[in-house]
Amino acid sequence: MxxxxxxxxxxxxxxxxxxxxxxxxxxxxxxxxxRHMGYVSYTAMDILRELGYDLHMQELARIAGxxxxxxxxxxxxxxxxxxxxxxxxxxxxxxxxxxxxxIIVAAIGNHEEEYGxxxxxxxxxxxxxxxxxxxxxxxxxxxxxxxxxDIHDRVNYSIIKNRVLVNKANMSIASKFYMDMSxxxxxxxxxxxxxxxxxxxxxxxxxxxxxxxxNDVLINSPKAMSASIMNKIKDDAETVAAAEDREARK
Numbered sequence: 001m002x003x004x005x006x007x008x009x010x011x012x013x014x015x016x017x018x019x020x021x022x023x024x025x026x027x028x029x030x031x032x033x034x035r036h037m038g039y040v041s042y043t044a045m046d047i048l049r050e051l052g053y054d055l056h057m058q059e060l061a062r063i064a065g066x067x068x069x070x071x072x073x074x075x076x077x078x079x080x081x082x083x084x085x086x087x088x089x090x091x092x093x094x095x096x097x098x099x100x101x102x103i104i105v106a107a108i109g110n111h112e113e114e115y116g117x118x119x120x121x122x123x124x125x126x127x128x129x130x131x132x133x134x135x136x137x138x139x140x141x142x143x144x145x146x147x148x149x150d151i152h153d154r155v156n157y158s159i160i161k162n163r164v165l166v167n168k169a170n171m172s173i174a175s176k177f178y179m180d181m182s183x184x185x186x187x188x189x190x191x192x193x194x195x196x197x198x199x200x201x202x203x204x205x206x207x208x209x210x211x212x213x214x215n216d217v218l219i220n221s222p223k224a225m226s227a228s229i230m231n232k233i234k235d236d237a238e239t240v241a242a243a244e245d246r247e248a249r250k
Contacts, residue, residue: 017033078115135162178215
C-alpha cells in the first residue's frame with residue numbers, strides 16, 4: 001500500500017476532504033468527511049480482496065474510495081466528475097503511474113447514480129461501498145432532534161448497523177442493514193432505490209449477484225444477468241471509456 005499512504009498523508013487531500021465535509025454540513029447533508037471516506041475506502045478494498053483481485057487493484061480501490069467525494073468542496077452537483085478532475089494533478093504530483101491514475105479518476109467520476117456507470121472493477125467496488133454507507137453516525141449531532149422532518153436524517157438515524165458481505169463461492173455481494181422503528185423500509189426505498197439499482201449493476205460488473213437485506217429479510221430477488229444485459233453494461237462502460245480517451249487526446 002505504498003501509494004495509499006502518500007495520498008492519505010497529503011496536506012492538499014486532507015484540506016479538500018475537510019472542506020467538502022464543511023460545505024455539506026452547511027447544506028445540512030449527512031456526514032461526508034473522513035469517516036465516510038474511510039468507510040468507502042476500506043470497504044471497496046475489501047470487496048476486491050474477497051473476490052480475489054491482486055493487492056495492486058485493492059490499493060487502487062482504497063485510494064479511489066478515499067478521494068471519491070472531495071469534489072463536494074466545489075459543488076454537490078456533479079461532484080463525482082469534479083472530484084476526479086481535482087485529484088488527477090494531485091495524484092500525478094504524488095508519483096502514481098498514469099495508468100493507475102486513469103483507473104482511479106474513471107472510477108471516481110462515475111460513482112454517482114445520476115450519470116455514472118461502473119466502468120472498471122475499482123469503480124464497481126466504490127459504488128457498492130458508497131451506497132452501503134447509511135448509518136446513524138452520519139446524521140449531524142444538531143439534526144438528531146425529535147420532530148426532524150428530513151427523510152435522509154430519519155432513515156440514516158434509524159440504521160444501527162450496516163455490513164457488506166462478499167461470498168466468492170456463489171459470487172454474491174450482500175448489503176445488510178439493521179433498522180429500528182424510527183423510520184421504515186418504505187422511507188428507505190424512497191431515497192435509496194436508484195442507489196440500489198446502481199449497486200446491482202456494479203455487482204454484475206464484478207460477475208456477482210447483489211442481495212439487499214433489511215433486518216435479515218431479503219428485500220430484492222437477485223437473478224443472474226442475461227447475456228444481453230451483461231453486454232449492455234459492458235458496452236456502456238466501453239462507451240464512457242472511449243469518450244474519456246478521446247477527451248484526453250484533444
